[in-house]
Amino acid sequence: GQQVQQSPTSLVLQEGENAELQCNFSTSLNSMQWFYQRPGGSLVSVFYNPSGTKQSGRLTSTTVIKERRSSLHISSSQITDSGTYLCAINMGYKLTFGTGTSLLVDP
Amino acid sequence: EAAVTQSPRNKVTVTGGNVTLSCRQTNSHNYMYWYRQDTGHGLRLIHYSYGAGNLQIGDVPDGYKATRTTQEDFFLLLELASPSQTSLYFCASSDNNYAEQFFGPGTRLTVL
Numbered sequence: 001g002q003q004v005q006q007s008p009t010s011l012v013l014q015e016g017e018n019a020e021l022q023c024n025f026s027t028s029l030n031s032m033q034w035f036y037q038r039p040g041g042s043l044v045s046v047f048y049n050p051s052g053t054k055q056s057g058r059l060t061s062t063t064v065i066k067e068r069r070s071s072l073h074i075s076s077s078q079i080t081d082s083g084t085y086l087c088a089i090n091m092g093y094k095l096t097f098g099t100g101t102s103l104l105v106d107p
Numbered sequence: 108e109a110a111v112t113q114s115p116r117n118k119v120t121v122t123g124g125n126v127t128l129s130c131r132q133t134n135s136h137n138y139m140y141w142y143r144q145d146t147g148h149g150l151r152l153i154h155y156s157y158g159a160g161n162l163q164i165g166d167v168p169d170g171y172k173a174t175r176t177t178q179e180d181f182f183l184l185l186e187l188a189s190p191s192q193t194s195l196y197f198c199a200s201s202d203n204n205y206a207e208q209f210f211g212p213g214t215r216l217t218v219l
Contacts, residue, residue: 042213048207090208093205098149
């Protein structure tokens with residue numbers, strides 16, 4: 001089965017609403033990352049978060065290794081937050097990616 | 108200034124053609140990676156390297172060669188391109204094998 005599962009698959013928000021994206025993994029890992037992918041392709045690392053909680057502006061990532069889950073919280077969403085959010089786990093040398101959450105923020 | 112760059116950004120070739128994708132990183136990282144991204148499969152590792160002259164096989168290596176000429180430069184070679192290799196290719200670098208990976212902007216390759 002899939003080692004990294006993300007939910008929801010897609011999400012539509014009104015501007016200003018909050019969002020919670022989930023990432024669950026079925027194996028132990030060394031670290032994990034969240035990425036944002038713009039329509040058109042480029043990948044931007046949002047968080048490198050082996051464990052615990054990290055915040056950057058309106059984004060907060062919480063990773064609980066023993067529970068094999070990570071979440072990405074987006075507060076006060078903006079239209080420019082639209083895109084795909086990918087989580088990836090590192091088990092030793094490569095990243096194994098989830099299939100992503102597609103986020104659309106409407107005005 | 109971008110720390111991982113890729114060239115070309117877009118490439119169109121024909122079946123059987125030769126293609127070389129280039130990646131340069133200025134992070135002084137030891138590890139470099141080539142991934143491909145396809146709808147329905149996500150991102151998958153093709154090859155990676157932990158130093159100049161080193162090459163390690165990833166999960167989907169068939170049809171690809173790679174060469175790490177310097178710490179900064181990592182090349183992906185498709186010697187007989189096939190339509191199944193039409194994809195978005197990403198290069199990445201990291202300091203060690205479990206550290207944060209930094210990605211380039213991607214190369215979109217189309218094989219007709």
